[in-house]
Amino acid sequence: MFTRNIARTLRAGTALSALTLATSLLAVPAFAQDTAPTPTADQTAPAADEAPEIVVTGSLFATKVTTSPVTTVTADTLDAKGITTVQDGLQRLAANNGPTLTNSFSANGAFAGGASAISLRGLSTNSTLVLFDGMRAAYYPLADDATRNFVDLNTIPDDIIDRVEVLKDGASSSYGADAIAGVVNIITKRSFQGVSARAEAGVSQDGIAASQRFSVTAGTGDLDRDGFNAYISGFYFHSDAVYTKDLRAPFNSDDQTSIGGPNNLVNGDNFAPTYAGSNIYAAPGSGGRYQLLQSGCANGNLTQTTAAQQAASGLLPTSICQQDLTNQYGVVAPQVDRFGVSAHVAKTFGDSTEAYLEVNFQQSRSQYSGAASSIYANAPAGIYYAPFSTRGTGAAFAPGSGALTLPVYVCAARVNCTAANGTLNPNNPFAASGQTATIIGAMPNLTRNDETRSRVFRAAAGVKGTFGDDWNYKIDATAMHTDLRRTMNGYVYIQHLLDVIADGSYNFVNPAANSQATLNYLAPELNVDASSDLYQVQASVNKSLFELPGGPAQLGFGGSFFYEAVDSPSANSDINGPTQRYFTINAFGTKGNRTVTSGFGELSLPVLKQVELNLSGRYDHYSTGQGYFSPKVGAKITPIDMLTVRGTWSRGFRIPSFGESNALPTTGYVTNSAGLFNDAYLAQYGCSVATFSTACPQYLRTASYGQTTLASPDLKPEKSRSITLGAVFTPMRNVSLSVDYFNIKKTDAITSLSSAAALQAYYSGQAIPAGYTVIPDAVDPANPSALPRVAYVQSHYVNANTQKAEGIDFGANARFNVGAVTWTSNLDATLMLELSTTLADGTRETYVDTLGNYNLTAGSGTFRWKGSWMNSFAIGNYTVTGTANYTSGYDLSAMDQGNAYKDCGLAPSPAYTGCRVKSYFTFDLNMTAKVADKFTIYANVLNLFDRLPDYDPVTYGAYLYNPVQAGDGIYGRRFSVGAKVNF
CATH class of the missing domain: 2.40.170.20 (TonB-dependent receptor, beta-barrel domain)
Structure with a gap:
């Protein structure tokens, strides 16, 4: 040997x-x-x-x-x-x-x-x-x-x-x-x-x-x-x-065109409900195209999407905030x-x-x-409840969409709000017509800070x-x-987010107008x-x-x-x-x-x-x-x-x-790569393994799946x-x-246990091998009929x-x-x-x-x-x-x-x-x-x-x-x- x-x-x-x-x-x-x-x-x-x-x-x-x-x-x-x-x-x-x-x-x-x-x-x-x-x-x-x-x-x-x-x-x-x-x-x-x-x-x-x-x-x-x-x-x-923006190209930008790669800035080609940057967008609860909720861009540069881009996706806003997330938030040391x-x-x-x-x-x-505080993200697997994310069906969530929902009415009681006990939601641009609004993006004025x-x-x-x-x-x-x-500062507490949505106390339209007290409530400091x-x-x-x-x-x-x-x-x-x-x-x-x-x-x-x-x-x-x-x-x-x-x-x-x-259960996150999938599965999303980095939606190629391991x-x-x-x-x-x-x-x-066998079985439509539990992610709103990607793979x-x-x-x-x-x-x-x-x-x-x-x-x-x-x-x-x-x-x-x-x-x-x-x-x-x-x-x-x-x-x-x-x-x-x- x-x-x-x-x-x-x-x-x-x-x-x-x-x-x-x-x-x-x-x-x-x-x-x-x-x-x-x-x-x-x-x-x-x-x-x-x-x-x-x-x-x-x-x-x-x-x-x-x-x-x-x-x-x-x-x-x-x-x-x-x-x-x-x-x-x-x-x-x-x-x-x-x-x-x-x-x-x-x-x-x-x-x-x-x-x-x-x-x-x-x-x-x-x-x-x-x-x-x-x-x-x-x-x-x-x-x-x-x-x-x-x-x-x-x-x-x-x-x-x-x-x-x-x-x-x-x-x-x-x-x-x-x-x-x-x-x-x-x-x-x-x-x-x-x-x-x-x-x-x-x-x-x-x-x-x-x-x-x-x-x-x-x-x-x-x-x-x-x-x-x-x-x-x-x-x-x-x-x-x-040292921050990513401090480095030289190509290590400091989502734009990889200088090395022959894709331009991964948030733009009309890759905008998606799970990849909208640190601005807030809203769409009618009944369905339709997203629009910027705030006036102008809190982060990034306002750009117009093309007719071809809009034709390719009925969700794409006519104006978006183009952002280089890596340059803005990336950390080296x-x-x-x-x-x-x-x-x-x-x-x-x-x-x-x-x-x-x-x-x-x-x-x-x-x-x-670190990065902007997320309002569309997983709360990693706990031990008492199943992994929780915004794909739930609570009052503040749009069932199946994976997006937060702004109600028509808000009130101090935060539940059962109506015209009789509340007011029209000032954050919901469709409230006057009696529609809820689904919102996507990340908090424009909150970034995560970590210290050990x-x-x-x-x-x-x-x-x-x-x-x-x-x-x-x-x-x-x-x-x-x-x-x-x-x-840890700047991390959004789930229940507090639901609270400020329900009572209207957080200003989504003008995030800069929120008081420090409101921000502290939304993202309270955590000491462990x-x-x-x-x-x-x-x-x-x-x-x-x-x-x-x-x-x-x-x-x-x-x-x-x-x-x-x-x-x-x-x-x-x-x-x-x-x-x-x-x-x-x-x-x-x-x-x-x-x-x-x-x-x-x-x-x-x-x-x-x-x-x-x-x-x-x-x-x-x-x-x-x-x-x-x-x-x-x-x-x-x-x-x-x-x-x-x-x-x-x-x-x-x-x-x-x-x-x-x-x-407690441990969840580590691994970024999706072409090798996880097969052509038959990716065909549902209009792409293939060979075209994964250019044709597959952002929903697939920038997401991570969680590997949850249970103690023995x-x-x-x-x-x-x-x-x-x-x-x-x-x-x-x-x-x-x-x-x-x-x-x-x-x-x-x-x-x-390697997650490979479970992932291959799931994406090939086969039975999940013994010893694994696979939890699918939310349905992609842009591809509602496609089999969702994997959110978690669990094993002991x-x-x-x-x-x-x-x-x-x-x-x-x-x-x-x-x-x-x-x-x-x-x-x-x-x-x-x-x-x-x-x-x-x-x-x-x-x-x-x-x-x-x-x-x-x-x-x-x-x-x-x-x-x-x-x-x-x-x-x-x-x-x-x-x-x-x-x-x-x-x-x-x-x-x-x-x-x-x-x-x-x-x-x-x-x-x-x-x-x-x-x-x-x-x-x-x-x-x-x-x-x-x-x-x-x-x-x-x-x-x-x-x-x-x-x-x-x-x-x-x-x-x-x-x-x-x-x-x-x-x-x-x-x-x-x-x-x-x-x-």
Whole structure:
């Protein structure tokens, strides 16, 4: 299989793929992110008199050469690359693929808004375990897609980080649940002396994406000499919100004609009851053409529709407000403000005991303004009532039309209004003739505003030393609490909308005339508080047992007890009735807690000087009834001094998340694409799959369907089997090359079942498969005889699938002194050979080089290649560093959307989009000057060549581009300058 996958890659890959593989096969592995015996690909190689880094992640024994591949990210490395935060550095790791969660995605409707998480091996955020100093951290209170628990990378206190060790191997035998794809261990400074301060500011050349950073750290005492050290550190970070209108074409407009695409501005060609923009239109209740309800356009430009357009639709107004909704309301990244303070105290006792106490506080605020407030939209599925929308038959709705109805009379009682107890409705232009009026559009003077504010409180303490006959011990305890407040403004409360319609208190004719009190009643501010907790105590001992030919045999064992909890109530519960809630705010929520008791052990056996074996295992028991044993076997073989061959085999598990086992229904929305439909169905609407983007009505092509998933309390843990095989080659001092193959297989994978089968059955007129419920949307008023599109597909979480991730990590580290110049080079690259899911019925979906897993990744896809190559040149007090970043392209298809593999099935129109999104390459330049003994200034240019990503009309995490592939490159060339002072 391994050989076949490489052959397939050579046939299908890019020129870079072929070149890199040829290099690996002909020039001995030139690769790996490792600490062995020189540091890792994300770490500067040591000078001749420096010792290699000791790795502490994934083992009870600190070591220089690990059996598992480990990448070390240091603050110095990030500075050299011009990267501002640790979370940004982790997002750029080559091993981070697929459904990663970026800060920018929180401004595009992400469930876990305001947070960031990585996805090693593309196996999702819940299969990568994040630790602080080897201890677990509290989950972010909101789950990714309302199901996947993860630790928010924004909680990392950047300025006290010594390094981050990224173990890219299964590690359940050491840490238990969630370590299927790997572990991110954030290691804080053991001690700090003196004062260090930094100030930095940056902005793109277009004047957007401005950011500022300030920090100061002060410490006293030499821990090794005086037996005491204490330091305190504080920071502030700010980045501006970026809106779609700030970007360059074509990423800033619904008008895609510059790239050969359609003009999707609200206009006479695509105007529809579900796509009318943020103005209000009214039509007689008996039927007929819509007209602007207000005088002129509250938003957009008033234009006349043509006779041909009016003839094509009897609903089309003679005058409409042409609007560019993307330009007016689109958001690229939220405004982010973070600040925090940390304090650390360490003290030694005698010759062998050391204790520490650390406390951290951090606040992070993320906020942005979104789209106009909708009055024709779903209130996502609750638990007590069926999904509610304006397609209901209440007094304020036109039965079957999906449009709100303005009554003939309004009155203070709001019900049974007549001429006797009320007045003619001033908002209804047809009231005088005794007709109701149906209205469409969105509120002209209300926009949605979202803010998340998280406060993280953490304390950790520990002691380590020796006792008895050379036993080493380590005891740690940690407590972490996260408070999260979500504040939402501008969302229309359904019952209040019905109230102001019935009593006439809202002025639809002149929205600007409404008082703030009326607007506040229509869209009351919503505050929702959530929290998470983690408390853990862990103890371990280890000892050298006896001598073997290769060195001392070592035994270690220990135990752990931790409690974790999430309390995240629904922001939009329907417990009080289907109208006592908001439009568009998702109804998800969860609450749960559990305790976990664990025992673990490890045995290191250097049976020969050239051969070392490592055996480890851990048993975890959950208060919810689940238990699992995780074994691991590793081996290192050193046939010659310059070559180490290594490998591991392990089993692991992922416990069902709180969202999967105990949550309200979760509804995620996926934008309709041509691949969902078939020609027979689309013929009802006068179009076909081939003409979907140009001829199909807006009712179909811009709408989304909801995927509603119901929790299952009896889920089993996911199980995994991991294999790594690799080699580390050190042909000379300060040069390290390595290659590592990984193969991960997950069984009993928890899934919400792909909606593809249910959608295909519905649109083909066949029976809906067992396990699904399909809820149709409202009938399209322009096509009343056509079968409506799907509004929701409902299913339960099940242990059903098998997932597989397979690939190769490459890395190279070198340092050379050439005269007065010191040249440091570092390569970090990952080739994904396979990422696939085998469904319960045996159907296999494969995702590499496509947009799949489409639902899991927000359509951002799985990249075959991802990597960076850093080269740094130091001359005296001056250093220049260049970093090349590469992410491969992909086919516009996804097998979990009913496509065949790489069949271009999601491309709206291959005639103008093509079938592939091109690869993306950027180059960053950083320059540092030590202008005085304690004063350093620096400047960097990210995306030096000002390259923008290829346009992607399908990915729904951003507009017309892939936010995971592009990252901050969408801003174009970006500059930052800063200064550091050390005393």
